[in-house]
Amino acid sequence: MAGKKIFIAGHRGLVGSALCRLYGKMTGWEVVTRTRAELDLQDTDAVRKFFGEEKPSHVILAAAKVGGIHANATHHVEFLLENMRIQNNVIEFAARSDVEKLLFLGSSCIYPKHCPQPIKEEYLLSSALEPTNEGYALAKITGLKLCQHYCRQYGKDFISAMPSNLYGPNDNFDLETSHVLPALIHRFHLAKLNEQPTVTVWGTGSPLREFLHVDDLAGGIHTLMEKYDEDLPINIGVGKDVTILELAEIIKETVGFGGELEWDSSQPDGTPRKLLDTSRINALGWKPRMTLREGIRNTYEWFKEHYQE
Ligand SMILES: NC(=O)c1ccc[n+]([C@@H]2O[C@H](COP(=O)([O-])OP(=O)(O)OC[C@H]3O[C@@H](n4cnc5c(N)ncnc54)[C@H](OP(=O)(O)O)[C@@H]3O)[C@@H](O)[C@H]2O)c1
Helix, strand or coil, X not given: CCCEEEEEECCCCHHHHHHHHHHXXXXXXXXXXXXXXXXXXXXXXXHHHHHHHHCCCEEEECCCCCCCHHHHHHCHHHHHHHHHHHHHHHHHHHHHCCCCXXXXXXXXXXXXXXXXXXXXXXXXXXXXXXXXXXXXXXXXXXXXXXXXXXXXXXXXXXXEEEECEEECCCCCCCCCCCCHHHHHHHHHHHHHHCCCCEEEEEXXXXXXXXXXXXXXXXXXXXXXXXXXXXXXXXXXXXXXXXXXHHHHHHHHHHHCCCCEEEEECCCCCCCCEECECCHHHHCCCCCCCCCHHHHHHHHHHHHXXXXXC
C-alpha cells in the first residue's frame, strides 16, 4: 500500500470532505488537495500543469457544480458547461499522466425519468431524462461515458459511481437552496429555538426516497477503488427508502421539536419513488453501516457546532 498519492478533487464539499476524513486516517495514502482558488479545474492549462507536477497515482473526482432543483432548472447552460470543463480536464490529464485509477462521481439523476424501481445500472440511456436537470445529467453522462471509453479504448482503470441522495457534515443547509434533509434539519432547529407551534412541509409526505450518509459513501467509494474495475457505472445507495413523512418524523424527534408537523398538499410531491438497485456493490462486500436515525443525529450535531446563520 505504500506510496499511493490520491488527489481528492472538491475536498471542501460534502463528498470530498468525507473522503478526506477517510483517506486522511488511512496509512499508506498521501492525500493531495487544492482549493478552487489554488486550482480552478475549469482551467485546462492549470490542470495540465498540476498533473505534470504532482503526478498523483489515484484520483477521485468529487468536484462539480452542484445545485438544487431551482438552480438546475434555470441554469442548464452553466451546469452543462462547467461540469464538462471540470471533468474533461481532470479525466484527460489523469489519463495522460498515467494515473493508475480514477473514480468519477455521477448522480442518480442520470437515469431516465420513468424507470422501473429499484433502478439498475443497465437502465442508463434507455429513455428520456427528467427535463428539469437535463443540463447537469447530460454532463454527468458524458463524464461516465468518457471514463468508459478510456477504459475500453486505452485500457485505463477509470470507473464511475452513481450515489443516491447524500447528506452529512458540510452539506448545504441554506433554507433557499438546500435539499430536503438538510432543509428540514435547519427548519426544525429554527422552529425549536423560536418555539413555533408548527412546521409546514411541502407535499403530502408520501414520496419515497433513500438517503446515504457521506461517511458511508466514502467507505463505498474506497471499496470500489480497491475492488471494482468494470467499465459499467455502479450504484451506491442504501437499497432501502423511507417516505418523506418518516424522514420528517425522525428529524423532528432528533432535533427535539415539540410542535406539530403540517403538510401543504397544494405543493408538488415530485416523483413517487426513486430507489437505486445496489446489488452489484453489495456483491463486493459493501453495505452502509449507519442507520438513517444515527446519520441524522451525527449531521444535526455537526450542524449545531458549525452552521452560522
Ligand atoms: N449531494 C448529493 O446529494 C449528491 C448526490 C449524488 C451525487 N453527488 C455527486 O457528488 C459530487 C460532489 O457533490 P457534493 O454534494 O460534495 O458537492 P459540493 O458540496 O457542492 O462540493 C463540490 C466541490 O467542488 C468544488 N468545485 C466546483 N467547481 C470547481 C472548480 N471549477 N475548480 C475547483 N473546485 C471546484 C467546490 O469548491 P468550492 O468549495 O470552492 O465551491 C466544492 O468543494 C458531485 O459530482 C455530485 O454530482 C452528490
